Amino acid sequence: MRVLVVTAVAAERDAVVRGVASAATGTMEAVEIAVPGGYVLHRVTAPLAVDVLAAGVGPAAAAAAAATALTAATLAGAPYGLVVSAGIGGGFTDGTAGAPVGSVVVSDAIVAADLGAETPDGFVPVTDLGFGTVEHRPPESLVHAVATATGAQRGEILTVSTVTGSAERARALAALRPGALIEAMEGFGVAEAAAAHGVPALEIRAVSNAVGPRDRAAWRIGEALQALTKAFGALPGALAGGAP
Template sequence: MERDAVAAGLGALPLGPDEAVLGAAGRAHPFRPSGTTAHGGSDAAAHGGDRGCSLDVIAVGVGPALAAASAASALTAAALEGAPYDLVVCAGIGGGFLPRAPVGSLVVADEVVAADLGAETAEGFVPVTELGFGTVRHEPPADLVRRVAEATGARTGAVLTVSTVTGTAARAAALQERHPTALAEAMEGFGVAEAAAAHGVPVLEIRAISNPVGPRDRAAWRIADALAALTEGFGKLTPVLEGWNRHDR
């Protein structure tokens, strides 16, 4: 394919995840589908590859709804051009569930989970699937998750998507109880995964941990360290993406 992957970054900071990804991706490859902000990408030639692989980096915004809309716009534009994507990568920073995902570490999702999509009842939270409709999880390709983890040293586990960031120890504990394999919390992955699923394209989510999940303590945030980890991780990730073929799964 002319384009093989679209990487969706949060892009809400002066040096955001989109710039962190570009720092590793290298050469610019302009791409501006309607409704998104694009910053360029790279192709395989920049990394010694021979597949003509390219990476388009798009800042999708904050939250699952805007992320889904932006990713869907990019996927639709590429499909209409006759050059659909083979993979969507949702990349950014997030909170980590201690002690398994410490600040500065990298996490690759083996499940992308909508953690607060459902209903609150007298008995507790009920996911939308137990109400009889919808979905609350997407599974990235297991072989790709394994290869990415091996190449980058990332931890593997569920990454939770929330619309409201956790700010208390009680909610952090409740999320861990409901999702015992969860390593990280962020706000865009499930929206991006829904858009990818609608187009029949596999998804990968990668998060660099900038803060612990729990009480909000801005003094403990290490955003610069997380962005550096994301850049380093993408530098090791790109050859994996270039060598992976979704049709070999």
């Protein structure tokens, strides 16, 4: 299986590359491969063929980059069998529950949390307006295999275009999607591109901060990136069993 992993920024990309390479026997360095649109894949070929791409921030940038890489691979006669959105994000917490800083979550649903319309009665998802979709669900066998191998929690990962900055907004999102564990900005865009190509998609995120009021002093980005590396070190073994 060939896997495409899409991150937002280079730090996330490098954390993923380190993890996949750590599963190889001996030292493994990524090879840079240029694709149309000015994108650069970082390719690790053992123990699993993985291309990692830093696409930029937000669902539109993620969708454009993922679609470009998927199309280029198909035209080259070497299509991907899986697309993964990966990186760090904010965790929803409720006391001791939820996704604490440093934990890893595997998506059992990739959700566009703010795609829809505001009405006098509150937010209405685009699906309730009669068109589009707001949710992609990865194959159950894939989610189970990856969660088991990485020790990650399973839950919904929300994609937003505006990061939450208040307790009120955090509560509103949690009420809208009670199964949400993480908020990020790219997963749904990646999943949309994958769906257009008929390829399964998954999202893997490590928690760097709590969803809510922005407190940069409380962010643990380094810790989250280390957790992401560890999770991707276990990914080749999870996929070796034939998932999805």
